[in-house]
Amino acid sequence: MTDRARGRPASAARRALPWFLAAALLATVGVPSAAATMHVVRVAPEIGYGHPATGLTITINMTDAPGFLPSFANVPEASNATFDLVNQGNFTHTFTLSTVPNLHLSSSLTPNQLYAFFAANGSLANVSVAPHSSGTATVTFPASDALEQFEFVSLEPYQFQAGMYGFVNVTSTGPGVMVQEGTIGLPNVAFDPDVLAVNSTHYPVVVNVLVTNEGTTPHTFTVVPQSNVTLTPSNFTAYFTAHAPLANVNVPASTGGTVWANFTVSAVGVYQYLCEIPGHFAAGMDGLLYVGIAPPPVPAAPSTAIVEVWVLFGSAGLLGVGAVLAAIASFSGRFPAPPKSPGHGH
Ligand SMILES: [Cu+2]
Structure with missing residues (x-):
């Protein structure tokens, strides 16, 4: 064998090698980029609520101020709420709950106009409570009421006009926010989800977020x-010194520990x-x-393929070029140029 003949296969492999390397490199670039797309999926659940889903009892006092005390109540969606109505005064009061969501009745309505409104729209509850006695109203709030608000008033003449009204805020059963930690701690801390949405058309809106530590x-x-x-990260400490946070709760440092952040936007x-x-x-x-703004659209679900299609085609193409070059090299090696002087053998 001549040096030339021995060198040829090595040369073919050497010529094809960069193409194989390029193909491998392209594949290694493609795999992490495909994997990374799986972590940018954003969800925007509604906000959680701060009360048990069933058996909720809310005490509302009626006073001769006149007024309701408290004048608001948070009720989870898809629940039955029982209102215990305690008349602390010397006058009769009613607890009359509007059927119309997110509507604030004008205090300029006359007693007759207020009657007319409830006559036309009905009521979710309408209980009259005598002085120094109590009454009960049980109301079902379906899931479709989530994040809506219903006004309650006293229909006794001029009590509503003097301030005897309040609101039921129906909150959502959304899961709230999880606090995630990786096994190695700090580099992996995150809120999940990192996008939340409150689809409210009415302000101010009470927001209740359940925060759970994982x-x-x-x-x-x-x-x-x-x-x-x-x-x-470099300016938030100074900012909060100058501007009190809207909400600031400590999440219990134990797995499954929860805390509610209840605040008004x-x-x-x-x-x-x-x-x-x-x-x-x-x-x-x-x-x-x-709040009241649609969050960015959730990207289309990422491919579950480990490698994206274009990467596979790209790799295959480069491998093909390498194979063709290798074949040409070995093919030409099999047919060496004819000897310059014929017929001398030993
Ligand atoms: Cu943290």
């Missing part, structure tokens, strides 16, 4: 009080929330609460 590290759920303000906007524990925000522990 790990064992202390966290806070802290909401920026101004809409469309985006804080950074007065206007449409996007409100950032973050964890104040040093280092956590910088590690990515923040999110956005969309």
Whole structure:
């Protein structure tokens, strides 16, 4: 064998090698990018609620101020709420609950106009309570009432006009926010989801967020009080010194530990929330609460394929080029150029 003949197969492999390397490299770029798309899926669930789903009893006192005390109640969707009505005064009062969601009755209505409104629209409850006695109203709030608000009034003449009214806020059974931690702690802390939505058409709106710790590290759920303000890990401490948070709760440092953040949002906007524990925000522990604004659309579900299709085609193409070059090289090696001087053998 000549040196030339021995060199040829090595040369073919060497010529094809860069193409195989390029194909392998393209594949390794493609796999992580395909995997990364699985982590950018955003969900925007509605907000959780702060009461048991069944057997909810709410005591509402009636006074001669005249007024309801308290003048608001939070009730979860898809629940029965029992209102215990305690008349503490010397006058008769009614608890009359509107059927029309998100409607504030004008206090300029006359008693007759108020009667006419309830005559036309009906009521979810209408209980008259004599002085120093009590009554009960049980109302079912279906899931379709989630995040809606219903007004209750006293129909006794001029009590509503003097301020005897209140509101039932129907909250959602959404799961709220989970606090996630990786096994190695800090680099993996995150809120899940990092996008929340309150689909309210009525302000102010009461927002109740259940925050659950999936790990064992202390966290806070802290909401920026101004809409469309985006804080950074380097300025949030100074910002909160100047602006009290809308909500700021400590999440219990135990797996499954929960805390409610109950706060009132007065206007449409996007409100950032973050964890104040040093280092956590910088590690990515923040999110956005969309109130009355549709959150960004959820991207289409990512492919579950490990490698994206174009990567497979690209790799196959490069491998093909490599194979063709290798074949040409070995093919040409099999037919060496004819010897310059014929017929000399030993
Ligand atoms: Cu944290």
